[in-house]
Each structure stands twice: as structure tokens, then as C-alpha cells.
Amino acid sequence: MAKKKSDGVNKSQAIRxxxxxxxxxxxxxxxxxxxxxGINVxxxxxxxxxxxxxKSKTTRGRASAKKSVAKKPAKRATRASKATSEVSLDSLLNAKKLVEEMGGVEGARNALSVLEQLMD
Known part of the structure; x- marks a missing residue:
């Protein structure tokens, strides 16, 4: 992570x-x-x-306005063949939705790990 300069001047705030x-x-x-x-910008x-x-401050970060939008029913993705390394676009879009619903990639990994244990 880059170090912040501690010159005491917030350039963005000065501009605002x-x-x-x-x-x-x-x-x-x-x-x-x-x-x-004396502010160089x-x-x-x-x-x-x-x-x-x-920009609206409510649309930044995780607390977005998307939560209030009605969700469309998810399309069933066709399973990618285990013999190939190709993944369909529908599968990727569904994976993205899963990651968003689980609060991030780590949450989705945890859920898939538990699911894998249940299926064995």
C-alpha cells in the first residue's frame, strides 16, 4: 500500500x-x-x-442501491463438461451472482466447501 504524504493538506477537500x-x-x-x-493539482x-x-454517496461501496431492486429469476446454467476447461458465460454470470450473495469470494468458497462435504 502506498504511503500517504503527511503535508497536512487534503487536496480533494480544498477543491470541493x-x-x-x-x-x-x-x-x-x-x-x-x-x-x-500552494496546492499543486x-x-x-x-x-x-x-x-x-x-456521485451519490449511497451508491459507493457495499451499501448500494441494488438491494432495493427486485431480483430477476436466475437462469439455469448449462453445466460445463468436466473434460474441458471452458466455462460458459451463463455459468460465470451465475457464479458472480453467488459471490455477490455470499458477501464475496471468500464467503462463496466457504459455502462451496460445506456443500462439497455434504455431497460426499
Missing amino acids: DYYAANPKAKPMEVAEAMKAQ TAQFVSTVKSNSK
């Missing part, structure tokens, strides 16, 4: 604060204003921060 005071400012203008304050970084600040 500037936009709060100047909502019609262009990214280049904000970058120049930040440089005048590019117009692209300013644009990214502005875009990310517009």
Missing part, C-alpha cells in the same frame, strides 16, 4: 471547498487557484474530484 464558493469555475481556473494557495485531478463529489 473552492467549488462550494465558486460553483461555475472551470477545472483550469480551480487548478490555478489551488496553485496560488492538475486540471484533470480537479475534474475527477468534481465528478466524484457529484
